[in-house]
Amino acid sequence: MIAESRSPHETLIQVEGVSKKFCRSLKHSLWYGLLDIASSFAGPVGPRELRPHEFWALDDVSFQLRRGECLGLVGPNGSGKSTLLKLVNGLIRPDRGKLTIRGRVGALIELGAGFNPILTGRENIYNNAAVLGMSRHEVDQKLDSIIDFADIGDFIETPVQAYSSGMKVRLGFAVAVHLEPDVLIIDEVLAVGDAGFRSKCYNAIAELAERTAIIFVSHAMSSVSRLANEVLVLDNGKTRFQGSTSEGVLEYFNLFATPGEGARSGNGKARIDEIEFLNGHDETTTKFQYGETFTTRLSVTAHEDIEFLCVDLVFSGMGQQVVAECNNVFAQHPIRLARGQTLSITMTIEELTLNTGCYQLSALLLSRDMMEHYDWRRDFVTIEVLAPQVGVGGQQFRAKWEIHE
Amino acid sequence: MSGTVAENRESMLPETVYTPDPMNRRPIAAAMEMLRDLKACRGLARQLLIRNLSARYRQTLLGYVWAIIPAIAMTVTFTLLRSSAILRLGETGIPYSAYVMTGTLLWAAFDGAIKVPLRVAIDSIPMLTKVNFPREALIVAALGEVVFDTSIRLLLMVPVYLWFKVPVPGTIVLAPLGFLAMMGLGLVIGVMFAPLGVLYRDIQKGVDIAAAFLFFLTPVVYPPPESGIASVLVGLNPVSPLVVTGRELLTTGSLTQLPEFMLVIALIAMALPLSWLFFRVSMPHVIERVSA
Numbered sequence: 001m002i003a004e005s006r007s008p009h010e011t012l013i014q015v016e017g018v019s020k021k022f023c024r025s026l027k028h029s030l031w032y033g034l035l036d037i038a039s040s041f042a043g044p045v046g047p048r049e050l051r052p053h054e055f056w057a058l059d060d061v062s063f064q065l066r067r068g069e070c071l072g073l074v075g076p077n078g079s080g081k082s083t084l085l086k087l088v089n090g091l092i093r094p095d096r097g098k099l100t101i102r103g104r105v106g107a108l109i110e111l112g113a114g115f116n117p118i119l120t121g122r123e124n125i126y127n128n129a130a131v132l133g134m135s136r137h138e139v140d141q142k143l144d145s146i147i148d149f150a151d152i153g154d155f156i157e158t159p160v161q162a163y164s165s166g167m168k169v170r171l172g173f174a175v176a177v178h179l180e181p182d183v184l185i186i187d188e189v190l191a192v193g194d195a196g197f198r199s200k201c202y203n204a205i206a207e208l209a210e211r212t213a214i215i216f217v218s219h220a221m222s223s224v225s226r227l228a229n230e231v232l233v234l235d236n237g238k239t240r241f242q243g244s245t246s247e248g249v250l251e252y253f254n255l256f257a258t259p260g261e262g263a264r265s266g267n268g269k270a271r272i273d274e275i276e277f278l279n280g281h282d283e284t285t286t287k288f289q290y291g292e293t294f295t296t297r298l299s300v301t302a303h304e305d306i307e308f309l310c311v312d313l314v315f316s317g318m319g320q321q322v323v324a325e326c327n328n329v330f331a332q333h334p335i336r337l338a339r340g341q342t343l344s345i346t347m348t349i350e351e352l353t354l355n356t357g358c359y360q361l362s363a364l365l366l367s368r369d370m371m372e373h374y375d376w377r378r379d380f381v382t383i384e385v386l387a388p389q390v391g392v393g394g395q396q397f398r399a400k401w402e403i404h405e
Numbered sequence: 406m407s408g409t410v411a412e413n414r415e416s417m418l419p420e421t422v423y424t425p426d427p428m429n430r431r432p433i434a435a436a437m438e439m440l441r442d443l444k445a446c447r448g449l450a451r452q453l454l455i456r457n458l459s460a461r462y463r464q465t466l467l468g469y470v471w472a473i474i475p476a477i478a479m480t481v482t483f484t485l486l487r488s489s490a491i492l493r494l495g496e497t498g499i500p501y502s503a504y505v506m507t508g509t510l511l512w513a514a515f516d517g518a519i520k521v522p523l524r525v526a527i528d529s530i531p532m533l534t535k536v537n538f539p540r541e542a543l544i545v546a547a548l549g550e551v552v553f554d555t556s557i558r559l560l561l562m563v564p565v566y567l568w569f570k571v572p573v574p575g576t577i578v579l580a581p582l583g584f585l586a587m588m589g590l591g592l593v594i595g596v597m598f599a600p601l602g603v604l605y606r607d608i609q610k611g612v613d614i615a616a617a618f619l620f621f622l623t624p625v626v627y628p629p630p631e632s633g634i635a636s637v638l639v640g641l642n643p644v645s646p647l648v649v650t651g652r653e654l655l656t657t658g659s660l661t662q663l664p665e666f667m668l669v670i671a672l673i674a675m676a677l678p679l680s681w682l683f684f685r686v687s688m689p690h691v692i693e694r695v696s697a
Binding site for chain 1: 422449452460686694
């Protein structure tokens with residue numbers, strides 16, 4: 001899964017203690033822009049402090065990237081990802097720190113820059129390519145390959161204003177992948193286009209990945225884990241984590257976890273008094289390794305006679321979707337409670353095969369038909385599961401593999 | 406180029422360093438850098454020019470005829486105003502229509518050089534905030550548009566010589582100098598205001614009004630006044646000697662404001678690099694402020 005670098009490669013991106021200010025108010029922002037221009041001429045720029053309405057959109061970020069490596073840049077909206085990309089791309093300058101970029105920079109951010117809507121696709125290939133830094137000669141040589149990649153048929157001779165949005169992206173992407181960059185910046189562009197084109201894009205990027213340094217921004221952790229071999233998590237402009245993809249993805253999910261916020265409901269015929277989770281070493285924790293034993297211990301008290309109590313543990317992913325569940329009705333394991341009785345229940349899952357990520361747990365006490373809710377502790381705790389890899393599914397089954405010649 | 410880069414990947418990679426200070430403070434190195442970027446942007450400028458020109462009139466019926474219609478309209482209008490005695494103007498030496506036509510052509514070169522860079526910069530904001538390309542390319546492409554329009558409009562000189570019987574002077578070979586001077590002065594202003602215009606939209610409106618005002622302080626449609634406040638204002642206006650000399654190169658051949666013309670040319674030669682430097686240094690600041 002992780003691209004193996006073939007030989008020790010040179011560093012192409014070096015970001016050293018970079019900070020960037022932004023201004024919340026447009027009026028002030030424009031005025032500061034004017035002042036900054038004036039101060040550029042007045043003398044060397046000294047250390048810059050925050051002025052009213054300003055904040056650090058990026059605060060002391062450092063990393064370096066070699067050829068053949070891919071950095072996954074993740075974080076919530078407004079955490080500074082786009083600002084960092086703009087700095088690497090040389091569109092804006094840092095307020096502190098220094099960036100050193102070696103080689104040609106290609107950006108899959110704004111596909112189809114320089115397109116003029118009333119010119120044909122063929123004409124616009126030249127426009128777009130020139131803006132991205134390709135010479136006319138280079139475009140002449142790659143023209144067939146570009147048209148081939150875009151795969152939009154006779155539309156190549158049609159004005160771009162008649163294109164569907166997907167066709168524009170196809171043409172833009174086709175030009176961009178022919179740039180042969182040393183440094184490649186990718187920002188969420190893969191979300192557009194149909195499924196066939198998306199897989200074509202992934203393949204093109206995978207091919208480029210071997211000889212470029214890539215910065216990949218995405219909110220889709222499955223894509224990040226697929227492309228990146230290192231992750232940098234930004235939060236409020238600061239580096240929250242930098243390191244392995246699995247841990248980075250976990251850290252990212254942790255940014256959205258809201259522990260102990262879950263609501264409790266139910267009619268109270270039975271109540272969960274206590275609940276705790278233990279790992280393979282019988283330690284109480286909320287952090288687990290993929291594949292280890294996951295034990296839930298709870299004590300339950302009934303306030304009425306209950307013939308068949310259903311204890312249900314539900315695992316939800318960060319998008320609120322239920323990814324796994326464990327209950328005793330399904331296991332055909334009856335639990336009977338008399339009024340006033342307290343039971344201690346231990347539920348052991350031999351192998352926790354959830355994928356790397358954060359999961360919110362809900363515990364429910366239900367009637368046998370699961371219609372009547374006695375106690376429902378919704379999303380009352382968040383657990384982390386760390387695997388050596390990040391998969392796309394909620395679970396990564398452990399299988400027995402047999403390979404025959 | 407791509408071949409050699411591919412072969413010598415490790416050794417030939419260009420290195421770009423970004424620090425908080427956008428200005429290179431060693432004058433010679435800075436000048437070299439500017440010239441290098443100007444050279445590097447030729448291909449892109451050419452492509453942008455082709456794009457702008459081929460797109461400009463594609464959705465019209467008359468096409469490039471639109472490049473000359475304003476000059477004809479201007480000439481007809483002022484000729485009618487004068488002949489119906491609404492305007493009282495002094496003697497122009499050559500037929501009045503020829504006077505207005507030559508003045509308008511020269512003025513259009515100046516006007517275009519001021520306004521086209523600003524327009525191109527504002528139109529390119531989406532591109533500027535997303536793609537890093539040599540910003541000079543926008544200016545060079547804008548200048549190309551002005552040169553192109555001016556060349557087409559020069560066709561209008563043919564009827565001036567044939568119809569109004571203006572003799573063709575020997576100085577006509579130097580006439581391009583007059584147009585270049587007009588464009589040069591326009592560029593000094595246009596290049597400086599382009600970044601500011603991206604920042605504040607007031608600039609474009611202000612420049613339009615200022616240019617309209619300056620038009621009437623320049624002997625484009627009337628001969629330079631001999632006395633009064635108007636004569637002082639017109640005399641101080643640096644565009645005046647350029648229009649007067651440019652017109653004389655095209656028509657009479659006797660140059661009445663040559664020293665003033667040379668002085669303004671010298672000023673342009675000094676101011677244009679400064680204007681360009683201002684453009685370079687301010688563009689990153691401006692782009693930062695307009696990018697969403």
